[in-house]
Amino acid sequence: MSIREKDFRGVDLNLLVTLAVLLRERSVSRAAACLHLGQPAVSGALARLRELFDDELLVRVPQGMAPTARALALQAELTPLLEQLQTLLFAAPAFEPASATRSFSLGMSDWVEIWLAPKLLPRLRALAPKLRVALETTDPFTGSAMLEQGRMELGVSVFAPGPAWQQTRPLRSMGFAVVYDPKQLPLSAPLSLDDYLAHE
Known part of the structure; x- marks a missing residue:
């Protein structure tokens, strides 16, 4: 299949994400909250989608909003396409140690x-x-x-705290050993912190 570039002119792919969320939530205000957008922005996107598809897509009913037959058909096709696109764009590539060359x-x-x-x-x-x-x-x-x-x-290693994006996790706990000559320092084991600090 060849892509006809001119078919995509003027189409904002973010509109399709908005449509998918609107059809899932069936509410402009809930969709706006999911998308972290203002309600007027989502209402404006819905108006553009209605113009793009020449269909009401969502109509008001006593229970809220209901999808049209066209909207349901779009939802069935659009959801798997967006999931594929999300995987393509954001999923980390599989790491195979046996064949990795990096x-x-x-x-x-x-x-x-x-x-x-x-x-x-x-x-x-x-x-x-x-x-x-x-x-x-x-x-x-x-x-x-x-x-x-x-x-x-x-x-x-042992690291001082860094920026929030840097993650740390304990690998192992290790202590310190004090070595001394009992002929020069008449100390008895176990050595206490006060014993240690009392000497140069």
């Missing part, structure tokens, strides 16, 4: 790299042999900016 930038602190990379990289090679991973050095102070600037796509 590159990822993974930010890690040096100590995280020592702990995680020896386990992670062989597993990645087995599951996604064509994937390329570049390890970038990051830390709590630079991680957020590196994500913002696109210098890494994922970071594994």
Whole structure:
């Protein structure tokens, strides 16, 4: 099938979305709320749709608004078309690790790299042999900016809070160890925070 471009001149595809919502809600005010538009804007869109299709589309009845036969026929055809278009425009493409060939930038602190990379990289090679991973050095102070600037796509470290769009999730809890010589510091285990702070 060839597309006749001139048939689409003057047709705003947003009108079709408005029509789909109007036919679903069967109310201008409810449709306006769903579309985050003012009621006058949706009423204006309905007037344009009536002109476009040369049909009333929705008529007033005691219970609210009822679709015409033309509107019901349009709804049956339009809903699956809009769903297809939405998937085409906004659905994330499927990611297949076994065949993926793209590159990822993974930010890690040096100590995280020592702990995680020896386990992670062989597993990645087995599951996604064509994937390329570049390890970038990051830390709590630079991680957020590196994500913002696109210098890494994922970071594994301790990070200071960043903008709201940056998402974090705990991976593992790790503590610190204090090493001391009992000949120089006569302390008994377990070491308390007061013991620790009492010494230089």
